[in-house]
Amino acid sequence: MTPVATHTSAPTLVKGSRAARTTITLKILMAASGIVFIGFVLTHMYGNLKAFAGHDSFNEYAHHLRTFGEPMLPYEGLLWVVRVGLIVALVVHVASAYALARRASTARTQKYAVKKNASSSISSRTMRWGGVTILVFLVWHLLNFTIVKINPSGGATNDPFNLMVDTFDLWWMTIIYLVAMVALGLHLHHGTWSALQTLGLTGTAAARQRAKTAGWVVAVVIAGGFSLVPLFVLLGVISK
């Protein structure tokens, strides 16, 4: 019998562990920032549906977002409070996702030759790339409607409703937005349940089932609600 090296690493017991420095705290940060985003996209989707009420109604809503709280708040005051909150949430969400993804990639450096997925959903396995997809989309979306206001059909950009109709009148623009909504729907499907589990709110089988149902509802309502406007513009129901 040949001698076998059985000792592989010097085992050490950690002393002075801190709750704030654990992976679970990173997950809690990810869950909390994710819930901020769920609140945001729900409100955003509600605003988008104003497109069905017509040109004036939609633009008035867009304008009112800027004058909300006046004269107690300055012009765009509330908008900037929300924007700063969202930027902070984005930094927290992406930074903790990056840290956890890096850790996961070093936790199994030797891959399996054969690996089956027994019970995981597609949405759960696409969280990281789905998240990157949404981030890339977010950059384009802000260039399209907020920061630069790019009108892909080359028309005017000073009128929010017309900019939206011009954008979604292009079939390929609508497709880009619909693909992004699929990515968002998948991300929300797993993310909603995962956030509730990470916050420790799914301690029973019934609560777990409720959280999974909540994932479905949030995903379908938000991704579906957002998809209505581009689709109805493309079909000509919403027009200038």
Place this chain on the structure above:
Amino acid sequence: MKLTLNIWRQADAAATGEMRTYALDGVSEDMSFLEMLDVLNEQLNAKGEEPIAFDSDCREGICGTCGLMINGQAHGPEVTTTCQLHMRSFKDGDEITIEPWRADAFPVVKDLVVDRGAFDRIIQQGGFISANTGSAPEANSVPVPRDKAMRSFNMATCIGCGACVAACPNGSASLFMGAKITHLGELPQGQPERDSRVVNMVGQHDHEGFGGCTNIGECAAACPKEIPLDVISQLNKDLRTALKHGH
């Protein structure tokens, strides 16, 4: 039945391993999976080859020593341990790929044997209660509600086999920790060390190089003791509570 086996061979911890293929005939469907490997090892011994090293002890599904990745599933296609998996779960002519648990925190010692000392060290960090020894206390002086006793008992069925880590795409040991946290946390005797237990165990878990949980659920599906995902929620809740208490 006749089988083609692709098995991971690795001489020792420092060696580079590889998959090797073996043909095995005359396997009975009444054999356990490990008995099938015993038959293969007898043939390898007879030929003067090094037999395949794998862990096993009780062969009754209660000790948690055995554990193999079989065709990409921890403990194979049934909800049980490798030793309690029988060859009737396979068909004549099947090709079976057998690998050790893969996780950097579980380094391969030889062939299919991994060092799960990381679990022992997590347990050392909090998988216990501190109780005075000596005369047994009056049993009725510490009442335990039945539902809590049952939940504690069900989570205590975790045998620490490591299938949850092996199945997890992130290589996380959250289900294992969750089972221990819930088992002790449901009982009055587990309360004095409740906060320090979760913090120290998770601290050790992270130090060992296990990944973070993304609530995918592969662990609970692979668990031979059917520990549910609820325990990870409990683990997260206990950590959050400890955070609030300033640990």
